Amino acid sequence: MLTVDHVFKRYADAGDALLDVSFHLGKGEMAFLTGHSGAGKSTLLKLIAAIERCSRGQILFDGQNLNRLTDRQVPYLRRKLGLIFQDYKLLFDKTVFDNVALPMVVAGVGPHEVARRVRASLDKVGLLGKENKYPLALSGGEQQRIGIARAVVNKPALILADEPTGNLDPELSAEIMHLFEQFKQVGVTVLIATHDIDLVSKLNHKVLKLEHGRLLGQHA
Numbered sequence: 001m002l003t004v005d006h007v008f009k010r011y012a013d014a015g016d017a018l019l020d021v022s023f024h025l026g027k028g029e030m031a032f033l034t035g036h037s038g039a040g041k042s043t044l045l046k047l048i049a050a051i052e053r054c055s056r057g058q059i060l061f062d063g064q065n066l067n068r069l070t071d072r073q074v075p076y077l078r079r080k081l082g083l084i085f086q087d088y089k090l091l092f093d094k095t096v097f098d099n100v101a102l103p104m105v106v107a108g109v110g111p112h113e114v115a116r117r118v119r120a121s122l123d124k125v126g127l128l129g130k131e132n133k134y135p136l137a138l139s140g141g142e143q144q145r146i147g148i149a150r151a152v153v154n155k156p157a158l159i160l161a162d163e164p165t166g167n168l169d170p171e172l173s174a175e176i177m178h179l180f181e182q183f184k185q186v187g188v189t190v191l192i193a194t195h196d197i198d199l200v201s202k203l204n205h206k207v208l209k210l211e212h213g214r215l216l217g218q219h220a
């Protein structure tokens with residue numbers, strides 16, 4: 001489902017961010033991406049989301065070689081991805097419903113189907129009944145759940161999360177990870193970049209460890 005094959009990334013102004021990184025994630029597999037600040041975690045997620053391009057090597061996702069993706073094909077790739085960020089990236093002047101609906105509205109889905117899928121997504125993250133509230137009326141953990149509902153509303157094959165629990169306390173972080181495990185159970189592949197070694201060690205998933213751009217090892 002996702003194959004990262006001898007990938008290098010060099011930024012013109014900052015040098016090598018990734019050096020010869022290779023790994024594979026199958027359908028319904030969940031993995032953590034760990035490593036020190038600047039190790040290359042966000043860069044790797046950006047390459048998989050086609051926000052940045054590899055300098056060398058290739059990434060295959062869902063049968064597609066991302067090197068061959070044209071700019072016009074990028075939005076179609078993104079619909080198969082659910083992106084989740086540390087700072088949630090919510091629109092604070094929009095309701096919970098409108099935040100979650102956004103990717104489908106952009107994709108041109110009709111209002112009836114949007115309403116049905118938004119409610120299904122909010123149900124999965126435990127926020128059904130809060131669709132008319134504004135994000136600032138909700139707690140940090142709930143705001144991240146809005147971000148997750150928005151990420152899964154298009155039923156992505158792959159979830160990419162960059163420090164999704166970075167602003168949450170340990171209990172809320174564990175709840176968010178549990179949500180990711182539920183998506184994994186229904187066949188979604190999940191890759192989570194995190195500093196939270198404590199949480200990683202408590203959960204039994206593959207760990208990809210980056211150090212100065214190199215993949216040091218992978219263990220289950």
Ligand SMILES: Nc1ncnc2c1ncn2[C@@H]1O[C@H](COP(=O)(O)OP(=O)(O)OP(=O)(O)O)[C@@H](O)[C@H]1O
Nearest residue numbers: 011013014017035036037038039040041042043044
């Ligand atoms: N857009 C960019 N332009 C130039 N250099 C960049 C860019 N993005 C990242 N880098 C550099 O690439 C290296 C890897 O950074 P990256 O953000 O991928 O690390 P990270 O592991 O995600 O770190 P953190 O945990 O602090 O987010 C760093 O040296 C960083 O300065």
